[in-house]
Amino acid sequence: MEEHLSEIISQVYNKNKRNLFAFLTGAGISADSGIPTYRGVDGIWIKGTKFHKPEEFGTLKYFKENPEEVWQYSLFRKKMFENANPNESHQEIFTIENLLKDRFHLITQNIDNLHRRAGSSRIYEIHGNNREIKCSNGCKEIMHLPVEIKGKNIDEELTEKEINLLKCSECGSWMRPNILWFDERYDEKTNKIFSSLKIAKNSGILFIIGTSGATNLPIAIAETTLKYGGTIVDINTEDNHFTELIKNKKNKIIIRDTSTQALRTIKKIIENIN
Numbered sequence: 001m002e003e004h005l006s007e008i009i010s011q012v013y014n015k016n017k018r019n020l021f022a023f024l025t026g027a028g029i030s031a032d033s034g035i036p037t038y039r040g041v042d043g044i045w046i047k048g049t050k051f052h053k054p055e056e057f058g059t060l061k062y063f064k065e066n067p068e069e070v071w072q073y074s075l076f077r078k079k080m081f082e083n084a085n086p087n088e089s090h091q092e093i094f095t096i097e098n099l100l101k102d103r104f105h106l107i108t109q110n111i112d113n114l115h116r117r118a119g120s121s122r123i124y125e126i127h128g129n130n131r132e133i134k135c136s137n138g139c140k141e142i143m144h145l146p147v148e149i150k151g152k153n154i155d156e157e158l159t160e161k162e163i164n165l166l167k168c169s170e171c172g173s174w175m176r177p178n179i180l181w182f183d184e185r186y187d188e189k190t191n192k193i194f195s196s197l198k199i200a201k202n203s204g205i206l207f208i209i210g211t212s213g214a215t216n217l218p219i220a221i222a223e224t225t226l227k228y229g230g231t232i233v234d235i236n237t238e239d240n241h242f243t244e245l246i247k248n249k250k251n252k253i254i255i256r257d258t259s260t261q262a263l264r265t266i267k268k269i270i271e272n273i274n
């Protein structure tokens with residue numbers, strides 16, 4: 001496997017066109033930092049006596065009916081993200097970014113900010129992020145979450161002051177986290193749909209790490225790389241939707257190892273080319 005990987009990496013490195021190195025990451029990469037996956041059992045939000053599945057809770061429809069509750073959840077997650085630290089996989093990716101510079105692109109489904117905190121900057125956050133807010137009624141501007149609003153414990157209610165800070169200054173509607181919910185579509189402004197597909201098109205190699213491909217943009221990214229002759233490297237602990245997509249294709253490498261171990265190998269290969 002390592003030999004094959006090394007061969008493909010140096011081929012892409014020496015190409016003049018379609019020679020970008022793209023990394024697509026998901027919740028699996030943050031698991032070692034103690035952040036549960038959104039869909040995993042731990043991701044279920046319990047409020048009072050109500051148990052919610054993410055698919056019903058993580059929707060614009062639910063937010064419109066229960067804005068304070070969704071904000072409490074979002075601020076609870078904010079505290080969890082802030083208390084977590086980037087792990088070795090985030091750090092290995094940042095080291096690879098430094099080796100490849102502008103030929104490196106990181107597309108992440110994670111909203112937890114751990115890639116940036118590890119130092120990465122060439123990032124496309126396709127599911128949005130928890131640091132920004134926008135009007136739930138569609139006023140255009142995307143803003144930072146006001147600094148006065150801190151992360152919360154699971155049973156902490158919003159204060160009057162926080163509620164006021166979370167109202168749109170244009171129309172008075174609730175502001176909402178700038179993340180993609182299950183009943184929403186990808187767009188360029190929030191989700192970088194066109195930018196990420198363009199990167200996929202120009203990538204000679206796409207490393208997929210810690211994501212199963214349960215949403216449609218990540219799958220479209222992998223399909224695009226394949227369509228233009230790039231290779232997919234599926235680094236996950238088990239088979240997933242991407243594996244299904246590439247199993248009969250020629251341009252693929254499947255690695256069933258931890259992300260940290262696989263990234264160490266990739267970094268070593270790239271260091272030896274430089």
Ligand SMILES: [Zn+2]
Pocket residue numbers: 135136137138139168169170171172173
């Ligand atoms: Zn508004």
